[in-house]
Amino acid sequence: VAEYASKSQPYFGATVGRVANRIKNGKFSIGNQQFNTTKNRGNNTLHGGADGFNFRTWQYHLDGKKVTFSYLSKDGEEGFPGDVLATVTYELAPGNQLSITMKATSTKQTPINMCNHSYFNLAGHKSGATEVYKHTVNINAFGFTKTDSESIPTGAIKGPKNTNNLRMRVEPGRA
Known part of the structure; x- marks a missing residue:
């Protein structure tokens, strides 16, 4: 587990968020309000910031052939507004298919763009x-x-x- 928590390979096997990809200059606006996110790739925010979802401890629930991981991201974490409850469900579906379902709900308007870096x-x-x-x-x-x-x-x-x-x-x- 220590290798997955290492900052040397921070996205290997991870769920990335709140926002996967980059936020230019670590800034975005919702309506008339500007938000400043943690910059961790030069002048930009990459994959949710310096302590994005990939560095957080998620809870889990097993249910037959699926496991659901959940994480509550608090308002202001990495500069993003609103509490966000994020869930990721991995399910072994018929035909030996792996299904990965991501969901998020927020208490405020906020950008959400999670992605999966499993290999x-x-x-x-x-x-x-x-x-x-x-x-x-x-x-x-x-x-x-x-x-x-x-x-x-x-x-x-x-x-x-x-x-x-x-x-x-x-x-x-x-x-």
Whole structure:
């Protein structure tokens, strides 16, 4: 567990939030109010700040073939408004599919954009990288967020045409 809590590989296997990706200059506005978030990547906020969701201790609940993790992020944590109850449920679904469902509710308007940084070698730990490239990946997405030279989202949504379209199963090495 210590390796997962290490700041040397802070996102490996983690749920990232409150906001995955970057917030330019560590600032955002809701209505007329500006909020300043913790800057942890140069002048920007990356993946929720210096002590984002990936460094927090989550509670868990087992229920058959699923486990739900929950975390209560308090108002002002890393500069974000509102208490947020975040949950992540991992479920082994029929057909040996892994389903990951993320939900969040807040007491105030606040940005939420959690993501998952889990990595799996379904062929087994000792099988090596060659076997990982034989896995298949499918992501049901209509597009992705375009970024600038600092990897800051521009707000533009780019469709999957002429990109790594993962809407159909593909081997990671071919994406």
